[in-house]
Amino acid sequence: MSAINLTTKKIGNDEIAILTFDLPNEKVNKLSTPVMTELKAHIEKLQTSNYKMVVFKSAKPKIFIAGADIEEIQKLKTPQEVQVAVSSGQTIFNQIEDLPMPTLALVHGACAGGGCELILACDYRIATDDSSTRIGLPETKLGILPGFGGCIRLPRTVGLQASLDVILAGKLLNPKKALKIGLVDYVVHVNLLDGFAETQIQKILAGGAKKRRKTFQPRGVVNKLLEGPLKGVVFKKAREGVLKATRGHYPAPLAALDVVRKTYGMSDRTRALQIELEHFAECAVTDISKNLIHVFYLTEMVKKQTGVSSDVKGKAVKQLGVLGAGTMGGGIAYVAADKGIGVRVKDISYEANAKALKHARDLWAKLVKKKVIDNYQFTQKMALVSTGLDFAGFKNLDVTVEAIVEDMGIKQKVIGQTAAEMREDAIIVTNTSSLSVNEMAKGHPRPEYFAGMHFFSPVHKMPLVEVIRGEKSSDETIATVFELAKKMGKMPVVVKDGPGFLVNRLLLPYMAEAAFLLAEGMSVEKVDKAYVNQFGMPMGPFELMDSVGLDVCVKVLNIFRKAFPDRVEVPALMEKLEKNKARLGQKTNLGFYKYEGGRKTEVDQSIYAELGISAPTNPYSDQECLERGVFAMINESALALDQDKIVDTPHEVDLAMIMGTGFPPFRGGLMKYADTIGADYVRTQLTKYATERKANRLKPSSKLVERADKKAR
Numbered sequence: 001m002s003a004i005n006l007t008t009k010k011i012g013n014d015e016i017a018i019l020t021f022d023l024p025n026e027k028v029n030k031l032s033t034p035v036m037t038e039l040k041a042h043i044e045k046l047q048t049s050n051y052k053m054v055v056f057k058s059a060k061p062k063i064f065i066a067g068a069d070i071e072e073i074q075k076l077k078t079p080q081e082v083q084v085a086v087s088s089g090q091t092i093f094n095q096i097e098d099l100p101m102p103t104l105a106l107v108h109g110a111c112a113g114g115g116c117e118l119i120l121a122c123d124y125r126i127a128t129d130d131s132s133t134r135i136g137l138p139e140t141k142l143g144i145l146p147g148f149g150g151c152i153r154l155p156r157t158v159g160l161q162a163s164l165d166v167i168l169a170g171k172l173l174n175p176k177k178a179l180k181i182g183l184v185d186y187v188v189h190v191n192l193l194d195g196f197a198e199t200q201i202q203k204i205l206a207g208g209a210k211k212r213r214k215t216f217q218p219r220g221v222v223n224k225l226l227e228g229p230l231k232g233v234v235f236k237k238a239r240e241g242v243l244k245a246t247r248g249h250y251p252a253p254l255a256a257l258d259v260v261r262k263t264y265g266m267s268d269r270t271r272a273l274q275i276e277l278e279h280f281a282e283c284a285v286t287d288i289s290k291n292l293i294h295v296f297y298l299t300e301m302v303k304k305q306t307g308v309s310s311d312v313k314g315k316a317v318k319q320l321g322v323l324g325a326g327t328m329g330g331g332i333a334y335v336a337a338d339k340g341i342g343v344r345v346k347d348i349s350y351e352a353n354a355k356a357l358k359h360a361r362d363l364w365a366k367l368v369k370k371k372v373i374d375n376y377q378f379t380q381k382m383a384l385v386s387t388g389l390d391f392a393g394f395k396n397l398d399v400t401v402e403a404i405v406e407d408m409g410i411k412q413k414v415i416g417q418t419a420a421e422m423r424e425d426a427i428i429v430t431n432t433s434s435l436s437v438n439e440m441a442k443g444h445p446r447p448e449y450f451a452g453m454h455f456f457s458p459v460h461k462m463p464l465v466e467v468i469r470g471e472k473s474s475d476e477t478i479a480t481v482f483e484l485a486k487k488m489g490k491m492p493v494v495v496k497d498g499p500g501f502l503v504n505r506l507l508l509p510y511m512a513e514a515a516f517l518l519a520e521g522m523s524v525e526k527v528d529k530a531y532v533n534q535f536g537m538p539m540g541p542f543e544l545m546d547s548v549g550l551d552v553c554v555k556v557l558n559i560f561r562k563a564f565p566d567r568v569e570v571p572a573l574m575e576k577l578e579k580n581k582a583r584l585g586q587k588t589n590l591g592f593y594k595y596e597g598g599r600k601t602e603v604d605q606s607i608y609a610e611l612g613i614s615a616p617t618n619p620y621s622d623q624e625c626l627e628r629g630v631f632a633m634i635n636e637s638a639l640a641l642d643q644d645k646i647v648d649t650p651h652e653v654d655l656a657m658i659m660g661t662g663f664p665p666f667r668g669g670l671m672k673y674a675d676t677i678g679a680d681y682v683r684t685q686l687t688k689y690a691t692e693r694k695a696n697r698l699k700p701s702s703k704l705v706e707r708a709d710k711k712a713r
């Protein structure tokens with residue numbers, strides 16, 4: 001079965017060829033080796049044909065071409081192998097560019113990576129204004145760079161600044177933006193695509209069927225200077241931007257920048273493509289690229305999963321209830337309504353309800369200001385949220401998320417009341433971060449309809465949702481909640497009930513370790529900087545504790561100490577800190593850091609005196625600071641995974657840590673990182689720190705030892 005169908009069409013007296021991508025038995029079109037071979041055969045036939053035009057389109061409902069086949073790239077081991085594979089793609093796209101007749105791409109749906117590079121090799125481009133249509137070059141997000149000529153053709157088409165914006169950030173543009181920068185020529189409604197295309201084809205044919213080498217022409221003096229004599233400034237600024245955003249951990253955007261710098265304005269296409277190829281090949285074989293691709297696969301895996309091993313399907317959620325309109329409830333209501341779900345918020349406080357509505361309104365207003373949504377969409381979204389102090393309307397809800405105070409007794413009572421107000425087959429989930437879901441289920445008359453749905457704060461930014469499967473939760477409940485999380489644009493991971501579920505269980509020992517380092521003479525700045533600049537965490541452990549709230553950290557640590565008395569220690573220093581109710585972190589504008597208007601300003605140097613410790617002497621190396629914190633997480637993850645079976649596979653640990661804590665994606669996730677450095681090394685170092693620092697908590701866990709022994713065998 002072929003992946004590309006060639007059909008012809010008579011327009012007036014002229015015949016045109018239409019190449020339609022439709023990969024058999026696949027949801028998406030991708031440019032795998034067999035597809036590229038087929039494409040080449042078609043193009044070579046067209047080279048000597050009499051067709052007056054060639055049109056490229058897709059038969060898939062919401063995909064044009066998703067890109068090259070990443071699996072193939074990942075298997076390539078040496079730069080030489082990569083060069084051979086990728087150069088054949090470059091050749092085919094050159095052949096498309098060199099076809100004697102004009103070419104037109106009709107883009108409906110995702111047009112990413114190799115797909116975008118294909119349309120850049122065409123003369124004309126029309127896209128639909130559908131929400132599924134996204135066009136761009138996301139390669140740098142996978143640790144590689146556009147390799148089929150994208151680094152050469154995009155700058156030539158849309159100019160230096162717009163192209164760097166797309167390539168360096170790995171952006172996919174919506175049709176409006178693609179039109180604005182000149183990546184496409186027209187944007188039309190999907191129903192009009194074929195008709196509009198035919199009119200354009202007629203015009204091109206009437207004009208003599210001319211090829212068009214569209215090259216970007218800057219407007220205005222400043223832009224002319226920046227595209228010409230002052231382009232060095234653009235490259236310098238772009239480099240600074242990349243280094244700031246990546247802290248030097250991601251080489252691919254820098255390599256792509258190098259390619260554009262070396263090739264922009266170069267008339268020798270062969271030489272320019274060779275430069276792109278060499279840089280591509282170097283990036284493609286790095287561990288960083290392999291790790292980023294690993295993360296990409298993990299996210300793809302979730303798209304296919306249902307959250308259960310049986311073939312039970314989840315029910316569609318159209319109406320959602322939210323109990324509690326506080327920090328979490330407000331965020332959950334916003335995210336759900338943003339995705340088109342009707343939301344009923346119930347709090348006991350009128351003010352809290354008003355605050356939640358304002359929170360949602362402010363976030364959407366920002367989107368209007370940025371022109372992401374228009375006023376009509378703003379009104380539509382606002383209309384999806386209603387608030388109240390009673391249970392009015394709860395009979396219509398499919399699922400209710402409970403996000404009230406963290407108190408087992410109150411939660412159980414409220415869950416029982418809510419169940420009585422909802423349909424018998426409706427589901428209730430709790431957003432608790434530290435209480436037992438199984439215990440809470442006792443408050444529900446039909447516990448099979450109860451589970452956990454643990455969002456992370458701030459809800460509109462954090463992608464992870466832990467779906468907590470209680471002992472009595474039914475498959476249908478879990479599948480429904482899993483699907484709901486995906487519908488809300490989140491990344492769900494199913495976890496078993498247990499203290500801290502997965503992410504908090506691993507994070508707490510890490511945060512506590514930072515407090516121990518502080519007590520032993522390390523400074524807040526030195527530890528946080530090591531984690532951010534060297535390891536690549538989005539924030540250091542002290543800043544993280546400030547954002548979670550020191551009171552919450554101590555409360556949860558105490559729950560852990562009760563659950564795992566053999567290995568959890570609550571740093572005395574944190575207990576002391578928590579007593580000062582004016583220093584609870586970001587929420588009180590003072591913690592380890594000072595805050596102004598919610599923004600961190602500097603470390604509060606009075607913290608050492610307040611804790612009764614002398615000024616920091618920084619006795620340990622960055623390596624020790626990093627290893628003690630990260631290895632504490634690895635140590636705990638071995639127990640969570642191998643002993644308590646909180647999740648089924650290391651992949652879920654990787655995904656949860658990246659999506660829930662910002663664990664650096666270029667390291668592939670916590671378990672991937674542990675594999676890279678080796679369980680044996682982790683065991684050796686933990687033993688060393690446990691002995692030297694007299695820290696029982698750092699002793700390698702039984703399951704880590706088993707892992708290390710297994711690897712050593």
Ligand code: NAD
Pocket residue numbers: 323324325326327328329346347348349352402403404405406407414431432433434454455456457548
């Ligand atoms: P919050 O104090 O900001 O909000 C709680 C809201 O619940 C308040 O508006 C309160 O008026 C309301 N409320 C209390 N009793 C109620 C009742 N009987 N019916 C309806 N509303 C009631 O708290 P939060 O930070 O949003 O946390 C809510 C839940 O989410 C807790 O279980 C917490 O552990 C969990 N959680 C919090 C975070 C976080 O970072 N804040 C993260 C994940 C999970």
